[in-house]
Amino acid sequence: MAINVVGLVAVVVFYVLILAIGVWASKKSKKEEKKCVGTKSEVTMVGGRNISLLVGIFTMTATWVGGGYIMGTAEAVYSPSQGLIWATGPLAYVITFFLGGMFFAKPMRSKRYVTMMDPFQHRYGNSFTTFLLLPAVISDVLWVACILAALGGTISLILDLSSTYAIILSAAVAITYTLLGGLYSVAYTDVIQLFFIFISLWICVPFLVLSPAISEIKFPALLNQSQQVHWMGELKLEDAGKWIDELLLLALGGLSYQALYQRILSASSSLQAQITCFSAAVLVFILGVPSVIIGAVAASADWNQTAYGYPPPFERGEAGKVLPLALQYLTPTWVSVLGIGAVAAAVMSSMDSVLLSSASMIARNIYKSTLRKQASDKECLWVIRLTVLLVGLGGMGLAFVGDSVFSLWLVGGDLIYCIIFPQLICVLHCPCANGYGAATGYFFGTLLRILSGEPLLGLTPVLLFPGWRKDEVTGVVLQYFPFRTLAMLVSLLSIPLASYLAQLIFTHHLLPHTWDILGVVKEERETAEMRDENVEEKLPTASDKLLATTSTIC
Template identity: 70%
Template sequence: MDSALCNQTIMAVNIPGLVAVVVFYMVILIIGVWASRKSKKVEKTCTGSKSEITMVGGRNINVLVGVFTMTATWVGGGYIMGTAEAVYAPTRGVVWALGPPAYLLSFLLAGLFFAKPMRSKRYVTMLDPFQHHYGNTFTAVLLLPALASDILWVACILAALGGTMSMILGLSSALSVVISAAVSITYTFLGGLYSVAYTDIIQLSFIFVSMWLCIPFLMLSPAVADLSQSTQLNQTNSNSWMGKVELADAGIWADEFLLMVLGGLAYQALYQRILSAASSSQAQVTCFAAAGTTFIMGIPSVIIGGVAASADWNETAYGLPPPFERGEAAKILPLALNYLTPTWVSVLGIGSVAAAVMSSMDSVLLSSASMFTQNIYKTTLRKQASERELQWVIRASVLLVGLAGTGLAFGDESVFTFWVLSGDLVYCIIFPQLVCVLHFRHANTYGAICGYVVGMLLRVLSGEQLLRIPALILYPGWTEEDGTVTQHFPFRSLAMLSSLICIIAVSLLLKLGFCHQLIPQSWDLLGVFEEKKEAEVEEVPVPGEDMNNILKTKL
């Protein structure tokens, strides 16, 4: 009986599709290994440290490669499948496909307000400005939400791939997740940013070609009605794929949109590409160009979600009830490819999802490893660490983050839920901190700590279904169904704004209090204002003292 079951399993596997995916993975792995050798050559000729070359590519990534790798990082499995899921879901629709317009605005804001301040000061990671302003301890605390967000992001994109491969190739979802994670971890482990950037070029090109190639076959499927007609016919039907935003859900819509726009500005993966550019102007151009390409890459997912919502699933081998009623809305993209297109087209589709997953996963792995190595290990744990030691720390960090994200990917949660949750912590906690440390010169450690605590408390007390955290704060308009509370108020944005206001208010009040001696100097437990006062004294030239010695002392 075991052998019969084994034969059935083998027959169920899509052998041609499996071979095509294996070939694609081998190509990506070969390119990653080649790029790692290029990285080693750069190490011999570049004046920068080896660890810096691994993390920011020696700051010589050109604009074209930069646009490719930045776009590929955001166009991941969560972006592709989450967008299709949002369009297909009867209670949502196109108006809820927030990814493409949100990331368009996010990249524009990054180019206008964040690229130049970060790149001009030659930072290595997003946490460097915090380390310079607040010291090592607070930076280590700030790493925690950033690391948690990256692990959730890895889980999101791997979960997207597992569902797709199991649907189209007949492979076990767990096996698909493990193999894809192993490939991404391997070439990121070997080559750092160079391997990530050059594999992103191939991956993004494949995603673009294969996704757009699938669209005509989906549109011409006998089971799919004309989209314009289905929109008119479904104007009174909740299944209209165009969707609408009810007044009661306006707060949820605004909250998720702002989370994607502003939360996207607080990822190390973004700044890794900005900081790898040769100049500040080049970093800005990369952001502006990526805004357009990321938006374009989201259009096929919107169309696929609309096609799936307009399809008569009874005319396909899938049958009735439709995917949403079976609880399979999260898998709508692979379902549409599998049942509405020829086999060879669906194989191309799974290839595009696999490419999207690896192009995002490698970036996330390297970003977490870079922050831990640069801002924790190098500056706090082992200040005398050699370059060889730092490179091995980066590799070990890549492996650990990859394993953590892979473990979470085995859950059954919605890809879209993972996608949104991965941005929660960076939006509520890190984004207001980043705005203040870059653009508010009066920000200090006291304000930063208060803002961190306020943002974290408000977010946690608002509850989270995925983590089984009950809502202790019930905002106006909340509803409860089957014991689960849904917050219709934009509670994430409230937490972010509260954190931002808290940082500014506490920083200003304490600055005024200490500088005007309204608060005893002995109460400055962190030595924030005492250090500033000493620094100001050092800047005053002493008669007969060489100014060069003063500058040298400060540096």
């Protein structure tokens, strides 16, 4: 097949535009470094806490509206085994931003943290923070690999170009402008990418709906109750546990990503951070509507009337590519090119955020705080740049592996939900949490998740929860109980209980203080001393009373 030259030129022009905006934003970043009171590395990581409200809203939304969100929503709506009710992405992300604005934005921004791992480092120390940071960074690398692989498959389908070139080109552009300007380049390119996603996808929708291969799209409101709309899907009572588990995995797991807090911490105030989250909740839902329509159109299409032919994508095992397939075979060429531009924009808007978030945590919470405490600010900047490059190249290399990377990324998301999310709740909202509780929660959350099994990795479940089934074709055991949420809750409850127990043991001398390797007793003593000092400062002295009386008389 011949390369789609017009489409290729359009994609290259789009990439050049994004790169130009990134270069312009890098100049703004350098100007901000001169004005900023903080270090240059903080300007790179959180934009000098001077990102405007509108840019903050757009970059927050663009980070979550990635290739997986757009293509995954369309796939779920199209798939006969799922349908709209199983497309939990839009609802889950609304919950993520709403809860983020309500309970996480203010405590994180008011204390002027720089990364999501800062509160852990302040309370538990460097060793546990490094241990907790590992699954977050691994998940980010695998996330980069997955979104690049998705983009490569989409471009190769529509432009008849090798996916290898698409992956390399996209990675190179995203790495370059992230290296140049840090958060400023990421934020301002996200604005353009978000506009492009919104406009191009909505332009595609009318052409899809009016395609000759679409005879009728059935909507529930136009049908009798006895008639079922296949793309709406069905949620049976025995599947409710799995549905809840997947919804909470996306919604609450999303609160455990550094990319979210990088935007919260870049706001000029706690109030602006909260407004950013609430506004992003509205926009992310609106941007999911075109994908829902595309999935419904693909489910209603007569593919035999197109060049794609019969059987349809689901029967060929290509449901994951239904969005680019619909653009390719149900719309004119120039419209499909716009669609591929939207996917490319979505992928890059997520990739640059992931690159910078991983680099920020590694540079600040591992290199600067643990490995080399005397490192200069300039040295930290170079570590950030080197890490951006390594994470980008690592993700690009893994993108060629295929489905196994996607499986690992899903498991990485599980670990973030089961381990990091309960830790984050406790470190921000549970004053009694200490290192012993954190380690206990980490252990039980990980153990329970592993024992629950994972078909994607070939792990047979040791614990069989109510409602489990065995696939008739593959023989794989599938859990329909919300086992991920159970692991998260066990971890969440273990942290305060184990913390209180450890505190009780050492303060009542049930074990000698020399066994207190995490310093719980020492922390309690320092806290009490600080409390006493504050009380003494507030109590008026005799001279203060005399001075007050004199002032009153005068």
